[in-house]
Amino acid sequence: MPLPDTGKRSSRLAAIALGLALLGAASMVYYEFGFFIPRVQEAHLAKHMVGQYLVGQDIYPVWLTTREWLAGRVDPYSPAVTREIQVALFGRPMDGQFPTDPPSDYRTFAYPAFTDLILWPATTLPFRILRMVWIALLVVLLVAAVFLWTQTFSWRVSAAWFAVMALLTVCSYPELEGLSVGQLGLFVGFLLAASLWALQRGRQLLAGLLMALTTIKPQMTLLAILYLVFWSLHDWRRRWRFSMSFLGSMFLLTGASLAVWPHWISSWAHVLLGYRSYTTPPLASQLLGFGSGSLSNAVPALAAAILALALTWHGRAADLGSQEFWLTLCVLLGLTSITVLAGQSLCDDIILLPGILWLAHARQRSSPIFRRLRALGLALLLWPWAAALGLIGLRPFLSRELFRSKDIFILPVRTASTFPFMVLFLLSLALWIELQRAGESASAPQR
Secondary structure, three states, X not given: OOOOOHHHHHHHHHHHHHHHHHHHHHHHHHHHHHHHHHHHHHHHHHOOOOOOOOOOOOOHHHHHHHHHHHHHOOOOOOHHHHHHHHHXXXXXXXXXXXXXXXXXXXXXXXXXXXXXXXXXXXXXXXXXXXXXXXXXXXXXXXXXXXXXXHHHOOOOOOHHHHHHHHHHHHOOHHHHHHHHHOOHHHHXXXXXXXXXXXXXXXXXXXXXXXXXXXXXXXXXXXXXXXXHHHHHHHOHHHHHHHHXXXXXXXXXXXXXXXXXXXXXXXXXXXXXXXXXXOOOOOHHHHHHOOOOOOHHHHHHHHHHHHHHHHHHHHHOOOOOOOHHHHHHHHHHHHHHHHHOOOOOOHHHHHHHHHHHHHHHHOOOOOOHHHHHHHHHHHHHHHHHHHHHHHHHHHHHHOOHHHHXXXXXXOHHHOOOOOXXXXXHHHHHHHHHHHHHHHHHHHHOOOO
C-alpha cells in the first residue's frame, strides 16, 4: 500500500497557514494604524500633549542627546535637555500646567550614556528622515532575529513557515507598538538573537561583544547575562572568552562614556530612581495588586533575583545547545518580562521570541497536558489577529458609540498582558519535564 504524500500535504498546510497569516497580519496592521493610534492621538490631545513626533518618539531622545553631545558635550540627563525632549514630543514642557501632567522629569533620557556613542551615526540625518529609516531598519532586524533564532536552534524551516513566523513577530500588537515609536528594545531583541547565534557557532568573543551592546536597555537582558556569566564561569577553561569579551566590552563602553561625560553614571542612576515613578509597574505587580507604591517594584525584583539565582546555579553545567540550556535561558527571559520590565513596555517582550519559537517546535513526546496548554497558548497568540479581523468586519454594523466603547475597541489587545504569563508557565513546565527526564535517565541502572 503506497504511503500518503506527506510532502504535498505539508506544503498545502504551509500555504494555508501563510494565507491566514497574511490576512491576520493585515488586519492587525489596519487596526493598529487605522484605529488604535488615532485613538491614542485623541487621548494626547485631550491632555494637551501633542508634539511634532508621535511616530518615532522613542528614538528622538537618542537623536537629540547625541547631537547635543557633538555640539558641546551637554549632559544628556540635564533638565534643559529633558525640557527640549518634552517640547518636541508633547508641544510643551511638563511643568504641571494641567492636572493630568506627568512628573517634570517625564521622558528624561533614560539610557546609559554609551547608547549615544553606539548610535551617533544616526545624527547625520534629519530626524524626519531618520525615524522612517530607523523604523524600516527595525522591521528588517525583527525578521533577522527570527532567522537567527531558527539558525541557533538548528532548525530547517521552509520559506512559507518562516514567512508565517516573521509575520507573527513583526505584526504582533506589541511589536507594532514598538515600531510606531521606534523602540530601541526591538534593536536589543536582535542583538540578543545575534549574540546567542554567535555563541552557538563557537564565536565567543563576538557573542560577548553583542551581549554587552544589549545593555543599552539592561533591564531586558540582565537575567540572561547573569545566567551566561555563571555558565561561563562553570567551565572557565572552555568558555572564558565569552565572559572576558563581555566584561572587556562593558569596560570600554563605560570608560569611553566617562571620558565624554565624567558624571554620567550618577546622573543615570538618579534618572532610574525617578523613572519608576511614572512608568507602569511590572505585570507581576499588577497581577498581585501591589499598585504603584514601592512594593510594586521591590517584591517582583526580589522574587526575580531569588528565582534567577536558583535557575542559573542549577543550569550552569548545561551543555551549550542542550534542551536544559535553552529552556533555562528562555525561562529567565520570560521571568524578566513579568518582573523586571515595566508593564507598559510590551514591545520589549521581543525577548520572549526564543521561548515562543521553542514551544512552537517542541516535539510530540511532550505530555498530553503540555500539548493542551500549548494549544491554549497558541490561541492567546492568535487572538489579536482574529479579534482585529472580526472588529474590522463588524465595523459597518456597529454604532460609533458601541465601536469606540472600551469593551469592544480593545478586544484585539486584551490578551497582551496575559500572554507573557502563559509563555513563562509553559516554559517552566517544559523545563521541569526536561529535568525530570534527565533525572530519571541518570538514575536508571546501566546495562
